[in-house]
Amino acid sequence: MTIHILTHWPIDDAETLSFDTSINETQLLLSQGHDISLIIQAYVPKLRALLHENDSARAHYWSAFDTIQQIKLTQPQPLSLSDFSWPPYAQFTYLRDRILIDVNDEHYATAWLTSPNLSELDYIDLFVNQELNQQIMIDDRGFISRINHYNSYQVKRTDFLTPSGQIAMQITYDNNQLQDIHTAQEWENQQHFSDLDTLLNIVTRQYLAHLSSEDTVIVTQSNHNDQLIPYLSQHNIIYTLHTVPDQLPDNVQQFITHDTNVYNTLDKSTNKRLTYIPLYATQFHLSQQAKFKTIYWLNEDLSFEEQELVLVQLMALAYQHLDLTVIIESPLPAKMITDMILHVNQQVSDDDSQRQDYLNRFLVLPKQRRTQRQHFMRSAYLLLDLGQTPNEFLQVTALDDHIPQIVRQTTPYLSPDKNGKVIDNLQDVSAAVTFYLDNMDNWQFATAQSDRISDIYNTTKLGQQWQTLLNTRHNEEHDAK
Known part of the structure; x- marks a missing residue:
């Protein structure tokens, strides 16, 4: 079955x-x-x-x-830049997450690399007269899968391709509104559709x-x-x-x-x-004391004023704890967050001599994938998630890595004052963070409680709950027959 x-x-x-x-x-x-x-x-x-x-x-x-x-392809077969034809005298500049291609001193294309390893081609943007003309999406089985065609940075047409390069489906747009979907094959005697659903x-x-x-x-x-x-x-x-x-x-x-x-x-x-049945299962990791005091702050669902209130407290703590680093994950544009950090820093201190040093200890990240979050959390000292609904995946990751949590709502993955704290008022962020920064006994108690709670939600136990459910349904179906 x-x-x-x-x-x-x-x-x-x-x-x-x-x-x-x-x-x-x-x-x-x-x-x-x-x-x-x-x-x-x-x-x-x-x-x-x-x-x-x-x-x-x-x-x-x-x-x-x-x-x-x-x-019909099933096996991964990544493409590289050498698999594409480039104009003569194309110049390639390799950056961390992309490759810039210039021809005759004009920007011709940007090849973007896949996250999180940045080891394979994700998609390629092609430019004409410095304006985006096409976006080529690469399938990890080794072919061009989709091409977006642009005019004045608006998508005008999207071609979904077969592995041999034929157009299998074409979507046309007008002012960013879908106009028509045309397929090469017939589906229930149709080749034109008004919506993808x-x-x-x-x-x-x-x-x-x-x-x-x-x-x-x-x-x-x-x-x-x-x-x-x-x-x-x-x-x-x-x-x-x-x-x-x-x-x-x-x-x-x-x-x-x-x-x-x-x-x-x-x-x-x-x-x-x-x-x-709880969604996220915990994994057993060997407990290791964090070498650096790093706060991972998931900055979502907060107003501008609320974000600034939290930042003021974290910036003040950074001045008190010279080994404190704050990682901020936010869906907002990075410049908006960095401008806010600079503004708050000027509020907290008028000392220009060391301002850049403190600013460097605030790292701003865009929205992260699950594996990227796990990577950063492994070296974190504390999880700060102040949205109205805590991110349970991050909470389970905190349990896996024995990290105290500070949130605004109790969930199955947090017992108040055991493996973390629940705060009602954002003005209490500083006190909650200080509770763990200034007292190693408090931090170690929370990590021990994380181990205990982690055992309740481990993969084996949640898997057994699923198995019990499936067995019950199977027996009922069998009896009905």
């Missing part, structure tokens, strides 16, 4: 809550020895690398875009029709996936809830959620079978 996971990933941004859900479900079920197949309706040209870096390479997958683009629904339905009725399908909550449930009437369906819906889908008897708020709300209001 195969367990299929019907995912719902945004087309061009895989790492979201729905991505985390399906990836973590995959990891836990693989740990129990199950045969897992992901049903992917998003365009993910680096899928093989994505699965590998998230310990899910053993999972099978079916891709709607692979079907549309007639892709309709096409993906048709392509996915055709795939679902060939699944064995003995298989289980885990459906990730989304309006798009809800439309596919009627085509799974012969299958055992487990529906994963992220939020409380207006109405639960029909023809589904087993629901699961990884959110305690969703569980507590629905458990009292529905007669459907609902199970809670």
